Amino acid sequence: MRKLSLNTIMSNIRSEIPFEAVSEDYSFTIKIEDYAHYICAAVHDGHQFRKSLWENCLHSEYERWYEEDPCTKEMVEEHPIVIAGCDSRFEYDLNRAPETAIYTDAWGKQLWNKPLPDDERQHSLQKHANFYKVVGALVEKIESKYGKAIVFDMHSYNYKRWDREVPTWNLGTANIDNDRFGKLAASWSEKLGGMVLPNNLPSTSKINDTFQGNGYFLKFVTQKFDNTLVLATEIAKVYCDELTGILYPEVVRSVAVQLKELIPLQLKEFQDTK
Numbered sequence: 001m002r003k004l005s006l007n008t009i010m011s012n013i014r015s016e017i018p019f020e021a022v023s024e025d026y027s028f029t030i031k032i033e034d035y036a037h038y039i040c041a042a043v044h045d046g047h048q049f050r051k052s053l054w055e056n057c058l059h060s061e062y063e064r065w066y067e068e069d070p071c072t073k074e075m076v077e078e079h080p081i082v083i084a085g086c087d088s089r090f091e092y093d094l095n096r097a098p099e100t101a102i103y104t105d106a107w108g109k110q111l112w113n114k115p116l117p118d119d120e121r122q123h124s125l126q127k128h129a130n131f132y133k134v135v136g137a138l139v140e141k142i143e144s145k146y147g148k149a150i151v152f153d154m155h156s157y158n159y160k161r162w163d164r165e166v167p168t169w170n171l172g173t174a175n176i177d178n179d180r181f182g183k184l185a186a187s188w189s190e191k192l193g194g195m196v197l198p199n200n201l202p203s204t205s206k207i208n209d210t211f212q213g214n215g216y217f218l219k220f221v222t223q224k225f226d227n228t229l230v231l232a233t234e235i236a237k238v239y240c241d242e243l244t245g246i247l248y249p250e251v252v253r254s255v256a257v258q259l260k261e262l263i264p265l266q267l268k269e270f271q272d273t274k
Helices: 006-014 061-067 072-076 118-146 178-193 216-224 249-272
Strands: 002-004 019-023 028-032 038-042 081-085 149-157 169-172 205-207 228-236
Touching (some): 002 006, 006 019, 006 028, 006 118, 038 249, 072 081, 081 118, 118 149, 169 178, 178 228, 216 228, 228 249
Parallel strands (some): 002 019, 038 081, 038 149, 149 228, 169 205
Antiparallel strands (some): 019 028, 169 228
16 A cells, blocks of 8 residues: 555546555545445544644543444455545544534543644644545546446444444435435345344344434535435444454454445446436
8 A cells, every 4th residue: 555645646536547545644545446336435444543632632542442433444445446534533523524523522521621722623624625535536536437426435333322222234314315316225224134244143224223324424425426325334333342342353354245245236226226
């Protein structure tokens, strides 16, 4: 993997050059093996937290990890186009609009000991802006090449914090064109619910149960591109112990292997839809 400037990454996309790179500031990775019909994204996969923020942050590393989406990039990394955040959402949240991307508090707890200095805020917001410049260029390239595109927006959530039974998979569709894409979303949910996971883990799937798909990533792409469907796909953290931080690699791998089969099937349905 090479380290590339934003301008070089943008130029490669516009010129349709396959490449794999980390951004110059190490804030995101992008891999394009082939300019395929679909994109996989893992915006909350990152855990980096720049050192200049450490002493001012009131949340522990574990508290940050708990709210991140570890392993979501690993679940889709074998697909031809993958873009993923490297930085923690506690530094700036790629799934929030710029004006709310930097938290003052997080999940009921104040985040900063002292108000964040403006230069620190601007540093983070520039990373946010750069990421979306690349996302925009990438979706524009795929949509212009094929007439339409599909994006698998991968997330995870802490299911043990819920006081009711919740699904293994949740698909958020509140902000997609359901008249046009509702059947495709239902089909994707059905595929996810059909997974067979290790250790006798359940694989249930619902639409708009725990989350409704209100993230900025989905809204940014959907509002900017008329012919691109974003499937905001959340897996409950059955692939780890969310209370201790222990990962279950056999579950992560099983999900990755099955998504390798299911995503192309979903793409075929998408391509066949007018």
